[in-house]
Amino acid sequence: MQNKTFTVEGMTCASCAQTVEKTASKLPGVETAQVNLATEKLTVNYDEAVLSTEEIEEAVSRAGYQVKTATKKQTLLISGMTCASCAQTVEKSVANLEAVKHAEVNLATEKLTVEFDETVLSTEQIILAVEKAGYQANVELDSTDNSYSDAKQKKLNQLNSIWRRFWLSAIFTIPLFYISMGPMIGLPVPSIIDPDLNSLNFALTQLVLTVPVMLLGLSYYTGGFKALFRGHPNMDSLIALGTSAAFIYSLSATILIWNGDTTYAHELYYESAAVILTLITLGKYLESRSKGKTSEAIEKLMDLAPKTATVIRDGDEVEIGIDQVVVGDLIIVKPGEKIPVDGTIVEGRTSVDESMLTGESIPVEKNIGDSLVGGSFNNNGTVKYKADKVGNDTALAQIIQLVEDAQGSKAPIAKMADIISGYFVPIVIGLAIISGLGWYISGESGIFALTIAISVLVIACPCALGLATPTAIMVGTGKGAEHGVLIKGGAALETTHKIDMVVFDKTGTITEGKPVVTDIITAEGINEEELLMLTASAEKGSEHPLGEAIVEEAEKRALTFMNVEDFSAIPGHGIEVTIDGKQLLAGNKKLMVDRGITLDNLNVQSDRLADDGKTPMYIAIDRKIAGIIAVADTVKENSAKAIEKLHEMGIEVGMITGDNARTADAIAKQVGIDRVLSEVLPEDKTNEVKKLQAEGKKVAMVGDGINDAPALAQADIGIAIGTGTDVAIESADIVLMRSDLLDVPSSIELSKATIRNIKENLFWAFAYNVLGIPFAMGIFYIFDGPLLSPMIAGAAMSLSSVSVLANALRLKRFKPSRTK
16 A cells, blocks of 8 residues: 655635545545645555556546645766667656656756656656666756866766777777788788788787777677666667677687688688777767767856856955855956856946847946846946845856756657667667578578678667757757757747747837837927926826836936926826916826817827827917827837848738737837737737637747736747746746847747758668668678678768767857848
8 A cells, every 4th residue: 555645736625625535535446535724735545556646636636626746857967878779768767667757868968857756756766767777877966066067077088088999999900900901902911910821820810909999898898788688779789799799700710710720711800890899989989079069058158157256245355156155245346257146236337248148249338226147248347236146046047057958858859769769779680680690591601691790780870860859959059049049948949940920019029118209299389398398397206107208308308307386197187287387288188178278280290190109198388289299119129120030931920919909000010010919908818829829820929028928838939038027938938038029030040940950860860770771781782782891880880970960060050140
């Protein structure tokens, strides 16, 4: 029997507790079920052979309540994986554990991401499961501490180790290759090791040169045979089987030569084993080096974080480690230094280069009260600022985490490769045996049959399949981060390229979200500045957005404000004040009509302003119309360009807003919107997105506010403006670090480029194996075609992975059209 406690959400009274308790009690296999309303806990004693935790959760959910599982997301570093088959083995071994919700292995990053119920399963048990599968797992430490540099150094050490193994192997392999192949093509060899004169010396010399190469490649044998015996053969298993077969056959031939049968001097295969191992080690080195380049984006982001900060402690400036900075610390940053953590300026002014975080190359002016982002570069002023966010809470740390999560995720397009790689190696072993036996039975010699079998084993490469998708995603998401476009995962990256409609929120997305004065029209007898000065004086202290815009315009023009007497607000209409003995009315058209004030010849102009999406404020002085001040939420600089770019890409563009149809249509006309959804309440935005999806459209929603969050989540792709709210950013699939709508087409371009790269990688990975394996089996030889030697097969295998990585690295040259 299993005893388990669940946290239940949604219970408000004893009746709720009774409902949950009865629901659980009636399930098959349940012995007892008890609910504690105070702690919101359900404790169930049940037979785990009859009932699962998922069935209990589902039953409680059907009763109208929610079981809150203690789900933990953990990233583990996996060592020992060499190919897609290894990744599949690790993934399956963890996914099969009870309480594991999701397990995903990324071969390129060598990481396992697992979600599990920590009340049932521990991280130690997951690590043990990985070890039982034949691999090593370690918990990934916090990426903001020294663990990252330690991991980087470890990778460098591994790369140097592989290179050392290669050149040491090459020292023995090059003379071995010359000795074995030289006599066949007429090259001279010393008579002491001539195969016809001293066949035993010839064989023993090759044996002595081969053994060190095999010892240097011992990891292929230990890992390969271990995986084979566990029933999960991998790429190392193929190498180990192929080279072992060549070595054992050659060793047997050497023994026969020792016993006097010199005819076997020309049937030695030592050089095949050594050359295969050496070439594959070279391939591993090139592969590891290329894989390192795919994560350069993360390294660049990591390098942004300074190691120390100058803080004020007890009145003195003290330099401390970045990990010792706490919220509330006062930090001094001088010209040429990096901003250590996020905070707000309390003294000084400067310009800051935030290009590595936002992709924006122009430095941003910063004054008292402005925010600073950790990792950005202080250009030319000394500032004192208060630390608001430190450690994992800083924007830089969150960006790094987001990019790392994206790079570690899988795209749906990778599923086919995953399925194939799971069956690939056993099938290859089977094909090697079948083809070898087939040729032997057909009358070919044993050496010919062995050559075929070794070639088949060595040429097959599941690595290329396993690396095709994750490497492209790593480079693609990294390139996005470089341009201020944060893509949250492989699924988002893949879906984005299918988008055929983009819907923009209006306020704060297409427009600046802040009204400004656009027009001042005066009646006869009053000038522009006088009208603005009087109206701004009346609106001084107003909290109404239109009033604030008028006050700001007056301040910008350095106008002098006048004293106001007898201020009176007229709800829904405007204000009435007395200034310098004059009665001033400021408000909408209805206010003027109610007070019997005629607009004279200003009627036509006010209608024109309204048609342009501007809000006219009418001003009357002493019951006579004095003029109109028009206020509007201005369109962002690049909104029209971004929409034009989307149109060029064949994408329909819509706008969703709560504004009236007249204002919405005016804005839409300015920027070239195809479809306007106006007078939409915040809670109805989601339904509008659903309607578009019901038309069969793949919809991307772009927004920045809290009220956009549900619509962002509903859309096929949610795109949040980086300056927007945390809720909107959390709900989105893509975050644009700068409020520039040109990054919307850029993100779609990046998605298309990445998916195209993945398809190319998968094509070449599949094509290589589809053509290479029949070639190695000797099928073309039947029709007088060439026969593949095991050495060429080994070289081809190594090159297949390197070619896929090289193709993925081509993405590093990606530039959005806005930068071209």
